[in-house]
Amino acid sequence: MGAPHGHALHFHGHSPVHRLPAHVKIVVLVGYVLAVVATPRGVFWPYAAHLLALAGAVAVSRVPLAHLAKRLVIEVPFVVFALVLPFVATGPRTAVGPVEISQPGLEAAAALLAKGTLGVLASLLLAATTEPRDIVAGFEKLRLPQPLVQIMSFMLRYTEVVAADLGRMRVARESRGFRARSVRQWPALGATLGALFIRSYERGERVHLAMLSRGYTGRLPTLRPLTATGSQWAASGLLPIACGLVSAAAVLAG
């Protein structure tokens, strides 16, 4: 809770990027990531171009850089993997200070880092400018199968309910003197998770009853029909198309 829209990734605003329908943004994001991933190995100038293009989108969205930068930490596990690469990869070695590291490993690590960072940054921009429920509506518009759409929608709605359940169980546990200090106490934690599963399952059954009672027939009604204008498609399509051309040029040049 706390944030005005109850969602830590979202940054409230009314920029053209915010107003862009969710399904357009999802298509643009996928296109952009594909263009970035298509950058050939061994060249690095295209990443600068990709970053510049994305920076343009960020500027239009008016989402503060600090907002995105803070959330980039989600990338850390991948960074660790990338840092290990130069040491474990084979191939010709170069000396960096006192240690010898793999030249191809170093290049692969740099490319991985660049692609990963750009992908995460672009996804964060989507998350910052789109309400979670609109992202779900966007997927629905893009013909994602109904069961998946419904699972996402219910996850959005019930994450906090289940978390509150879990919190109450923790309080109840600790009120009776429980503290998870060693492995021997894990069975109690396991039992908690089991009970949480049963509770959530039973809640699922009750929610289903409530849905049937209001005429549910297997499809959630589409309440927010998304429509995009040609100019919205054209303007936002510039990002993946420009980056795609950059990658293509890099392939041809190399």
Place this chain on the structure above:
Amino acid sequence: MSGAPVLDVRGLAYAYPDGHQALFGVDLQVGRGERVSLLGPNGAGKTTLVLHLNGILTAGAGAVTVSGLPVTKANLGEIRRRVGIVFQDPDDQLFMPTVRDDVAFGPANLGLRGDQLDSRVHRALDQVGMVEFVDRPPHHLSFGQRRRVAVATVLAMEPEILVLDEPSSNLDPASRRELAEILRSLDVTVLMVTHDLPYALELCERAVVLSGGVIAADGPTRDLLSDADLMARHRLELPYGFTVPTP
């Protein structure tokens, strides 16, 4: 009672698949505009009866008719429009991302779209005094507010009878009173399942006692609650210090 009853339950019996029989021939008629409370101890079969009213459970014997329309598989769509059930836990009832989507869910399933849908949503939220929360996610509302939105989700379907399962449970006294004021202001037939006997007395002229899977008593709420023998036989008790006020 005027004209045909809104709700007509005759000889309703039901056993769960595991063999446990919950209802043994229930007869209950509710007339248009009546507010009736359904009282009874835990395990009396109240929830089982409620789930028959809109065809979630199918009668083993007997029949349920809503404004002349029998509850059968073929009629389920229309029956579920006519019978609006408000479940006990609003978190079970409110499953859409925003209040607006949730209130729209029922009427949208009935095929309403656009302005018609919007005006339904607005009217239902207006009836429970929650219009200003239309774009909020349900989990950001207080419990009392969620209960009121849950009532609105059902009102939006313009039901002929509103069935409430424990409407006052877990509410603080102020929310409980506010909900009573809302229920009294609605021009709709109400069947209210409750353990809250003062609430039943406050809101419903008539009460029925379901005990052991049959209707054990049916009469003015005041008379039933004043009958100490009847109350004791069916494990019903007034709260400490409460006496039924004499008219």
